[in-house]
Every structure is written in C-alpha cells, then in structure tokens.
Amino acid sequence: MTVRVGMIGLGAMGRSHLTRLATQVPGVEITGVSDLDPEHAARVAAEFGAVPFADPRDLIAAREVDAVLVCSSGPAHAPAVITAIERGKPVFCEKPLAPSAGDCAEIMRAEQARGERLVTVGFMRRFDAAYRHLRDTVASGEFGAPLIVHSRHHNPRVPERYTREMSITDTGIHDIDIVRWLLGEEICSARVDRPRPTRHRCTQLQDPLVLVLTSASGVWVGVEIFVNNRHSYDVGCEVVAETGTMRLGDGPQGMDHNARFGPAFVAELRQWAGSVTRGVQDGPTAWDGYAAAAVCDAGVRALADGGATVPVELMERPALYR
Ligand SMILES: NC(=O)c1ccc[n+]([C@@H]2O[C@H](COP(=O)([O-])OP(=O)(O)OC[C@H]3O[C@@H](n4cnc5c(N)ncnc54)[C@H](O)[C@@H]3O)[C@@H](O)[C@H]2O)c1
C-alpha cells in the first residue's frame, strides 16, 4: 500500500521532510502541500508533483490525502492536528505538539472522542542510535538506579524572532522529552538558573540558561540550553547512576539538527509511514507531546520568576495512552 501524504508548512523543516519522504522513505507519495504563502506552495507542489491547497483544512479533507504531516510553526499545530483527528486521518506533528499543555490537552480530547490514537509527535531523538544505546544501558540496570542526568543542547544561532521562552519551548523540549523517555518517568518540577549571559546573545534572550528538573523518583536533571554558541550544534547527555556513569556516544557532527539527527529523522518517518500502513500508532504519542509541554509551561513560569521551583501540573494519564 502507498501512503499518500499531505504536508502543511513548507519552511525549512517541511522542505527537509519532503525531500526525505521523496527519497528515503519507501511506500510514500506526496500528494498535497499547503503553506500560508500560496506562491511558495505552488512552487513546492510543482517540484514534488503534488496538489497545492490554499487552506490546510481542504488538504486534510482531500480524497487523495491518507495521512497528514504538520510542519508549520508551533502555534499553528493544534488546529491542523485536531482537524486531521476529526477526519480520522493519521497525523505526524513536528515538535512542539502545541506550545502549551492546554492546547495539547485539546488534542488529546479530540483523540479520545474519536476513540483511537492518530497522532505521532516528531521527537526524533528517540530514533537516534546513540540515544537508543544509552536508553538500553540505563534500562539494563547494569549500573544501578539513575541519580543525576546532565543534558546539553547548544545551537550555533537562532533567528532574531526567537523569544526568551522559546529556549525552553522550542529547544529544551527535546531534552525534556528524551529525559522522560530515558528514565521512563515523568518530571515533577522545574527551576531556571541563569549563568552569565554570552556577549553574543540576542538581547531578548537569557542565553545560556540551565533548566533544573526533578523526576518522580527524585532524579536531578540539569539541561544546559545555549542557543547562540556561534560554533556548532552540540548535543550531549550523561546519566550518573549508582555504580557507573553512562555517556551518549557521538553521532554525526555539524552545524544543525539535520547533520546530527539526519538518520533519526529518516527512521522516525519510516516508522510513521509503516504505522500508517499497519493502522497502529506506535511512535511518540499526544500524551508525550502534552507531558513535555506541561514541563515547558512550568519552565516558562520559572524563567519569569527567577529562582523559583515550579511544580509541573500534569493530569492523570487517560486510558487511551496507557
Ligand atoms: N525536530 C527538530 O529538530 C526540528 C528542527 C527544526 C524545526 N522543527 C519544528 O518544525 C516546525 C517548522 O519549523 P521550521 O524551522 O520549518 O519553521 P519555518 O518558519 O521555516 O517554516 C514554517 C512554515 O509554516 C508556514 N505556516 C505557518 N503557519 C501556517 C499555517 N497556519 N498553515 C500553513 N502553513 C503555515 C509558514 O509560512 C512557513 O513556511 C516547528 O514546529 C519547529 O519547531 C523541528
């Protein structure tokens, strides 16, 4: 079976995913594209042999679209994802599922009303070979229980439109998800420490910042977020356990997420295409998107309230996600 995919949002990430889908993901055909900029959409449609749609809702409803990939900017995600759910179409949504836990909860409500899981969230680190090895080692218990996690997420630069909060909601969200996944438990509280800022920061940012989290079993997690380091895309992770310390192996290095996580992006899209064919959602769920957003909400409040430890407000996990 060929999965006919419609793509919403044709910016940097949308274009990269389209190229991956067209060249590295078997069993997929790109049949529809949509963007706020209709001329750009028309050009991309011609390039990939797809139909351009001015309104994303028409793309989602189209008969030639079996499944939807949402790659627009974060605040535009929830309406598109909810429309896809209401139409009963599987939907892959780039992170963040939505910028706030409240919007993610709306998405979960729509899935529960439909009675099936249709949403997959693009937390691609879960598909990276080095992170998978680290997770297997933690889970094996060889070094006892994890006690401390150090996570490092540095970018060479971010666009001028980047806000203070986005260091957490756009960048740190990857680390938040991967720590939940590595430890197999939720995060309960967040605090933000503010190191001396770089002289090269965009003035609106606190850069770098350290997000200090506590997990349900009491693991201390420090996430170092530095979005204008000027030299490299640099991601690291170290798990200190009772009788040993486990470090993330190196992946391919480079200046951005495409270089470091290229194989992981391909793996997540292949798994998603396979899951659509099988009719079974088996990647990161709307609950994962919600739980990560809830930690971001607490982090954003902690950022505004220098030094405070803010509890993470998490609803009970609905049966659909157990
Ligand atoms: N997984 C990763 O490592 C990773 C890396 C980069 C970006 N992302 C995510 O991918 C998404 C897109 O990021 P980007 O870097 O491509 O941003 P971008 O600004 O380059 O592109 C966003 C595109 O979406 C379009 N758009 C915005 N609102 C829309 C709407 N309502 N309907 C249709 N189109 C709309 C814009 O016109 C633009 O072309 C974001 O959610 C971002 O967080 C993920």
Ligand SMILES: O[C@H]1[C@H](O)[C@@H](O)[C@H](O)[C@@H](O)[C@H]1O
């Ligand atoms: O490290 C990058 C960076 O922080 C981007 O701003 C974000 O959109 C990507 O998801 C992430 O991989």
